[in-house]
Amino acid sequence: MGRAPCCDKANVKKGPWSPEEDAKLKDYMENHGTGGNWIALPQKAGLKRCGKSCRLRWLNYLRPNLKHGEFSEDEDRIICSLFTSIGSRWSIIAAHLPGRTDNDIKNYWNTKLKKKLLELAPFAHLKRPHHAAIYPATANSFLQNSSLQRQTSAYHSTNKNYYTTTPARVFTGGYESMSNIPSNLLEYATSFTTCSSNSSTPTVFQVQEGQGAGPAQNYQFKENYDSFLIFGNEASSSSSDGSGIDEDFGLLSYFGSGVNENQKLTFPANGYADDSKATNGCFPENPLDNSIEEIKQLISANNVCNNLNYSGEEIKTEEQVLYY
DNA sequence: AAAGGACTCAACCGCATAGGC
DNA sequence: CGCCTATGCGGTTGAGTCCTT
Incomplete structure (x- = not known):
């Protein structure tokens, strides 16, 4: 019944x-x-x-005092920052934008702001907005528990259009560590390689499919996404040997153009709007990214969402993670 | 000018949760 | 403590409008 x-x-x-x-x-x-x-x-x-x-x-x-019409640059920044921290918690985001409703913000994000961000991303000329997805704050969930190390990737020796370096570390976190990416997008755990060794630039992850040994390295996009864009700030994590996680993940981005004949998801290395700004294949900072720490503190201070951890990520039980 | 596709946004739906009993 | 119901929330839908060919 x-x-x-x-x-x-x-x-x-x-x-x-x-x-x-x-x-x-x-x-x-x-x-x-x-x-x-x-x-x-x-x-x-x-x-x-x-x-x-x-x-x-x-x-x-x-209801009175509702604001209609265009969103300001400030509102854009707040939405982006909060989305980075807490994801699609539209009601919480709306609480930080007087006069705006959760529905408004949700519509604005889905129809305009997401597109705007994708256009700022590298390889924008290759993107088809309706086949791209943006997910928040996965830096922590990807990396916090992994042994991923910095690695500067190299151009493929014969095909300069692709990075094809193998992962420095195999990330085998599985769903538990990737809880912010809906399981309908990902089928299996992934392997990554980073191409940034510079803490002032964001990091690009290359995702490879079916490489190497181990059961957790298969990765597939599901549904009709050609690409997804992940953005968020990340607290640093480093050790004396220089390994660790870069600070300042202004923008994490991935572009997958599909599975090629080698079953690899790759991205063009020459796809930057301005190659001179790319360092080791990394692109400039996301201009919309700012003061996320302040917002996290605000959220925490106001106890707006008390099931979020220090970085704004939801604390989930294992069961919740598996079915999120 | 017409047709069809793309986009927008108000409204709906169903699930999760809070709180009363 | 468990049940029940109202409320709140996020995802989704679809009618109307705009844009492109």
Whole structure:
């Protein structure tokens, strides 16, 4: 048996709200408020609507002090920074943008901001926005528990268009360490190679499929993504021998052009808008990335989301991770 | 000018959670 | 403590609009 419906669907109007309905709801809300019960509100207000629909209409459209129209550069930065830290927690992000609703921000991100970021990414000329995905703050989850070391990758000796160096370390974290990448995107654990050895530049990961030995090295994109872009800041991790994780992951990015005849996911090395700015194949910092630490602190100080760890990542149980 | 594809965004849906009993 | 219901949330849908050919 399924869940009981929240209202009598047969006697409830759906679809766009008319100005008359808006006026009724607004009038009722201004005079009575919700009365602590959205379900009973439509009847009291003389509306043939579901309580949930009334709530949504009020919160997203009718309530006072809502901001409509273009998002500012500052708002863009805040959204990017928070998305970096906490992912698609739209309601939390909305709490940092007075006058904006979670729905607004979600739509803005999905239709405009994500595209904007992808255009800033390297190889933008190769990207097809609708076949790309952006995921947040995976630096920690990828690297915190791995033994990945710095490695400067080299151009392939015969084909200068591709990096084909083998991974310095095989990353075998599996889903548990990649919890921010939905399992519908990834099929197996991955192997990585980094091409950055410079803490002032972001790091590019090359992902290879089916290389080397070991059961956890197979990697596949699922669904129709040609690429994904990961961005986030990363606390440093280093040791005396110079190994460790670069500081300042302004932007982590990966571009996969598909599986070639060697079953490798590769990316062109000459795809930078301005090659002179690339160091060892790494591209300039993401201009939208800023003050993430401050925002993390703010979140932590305000206890906005108390199931996030110090870096804004959700603390999940093993079960949650496996099915996330 | 028309047709079809792409994009936008308001609204819906179903699940998770909180809180009352 | 367990059940039940209202609320909140994020993902998804689809009608309307805009853009391209």
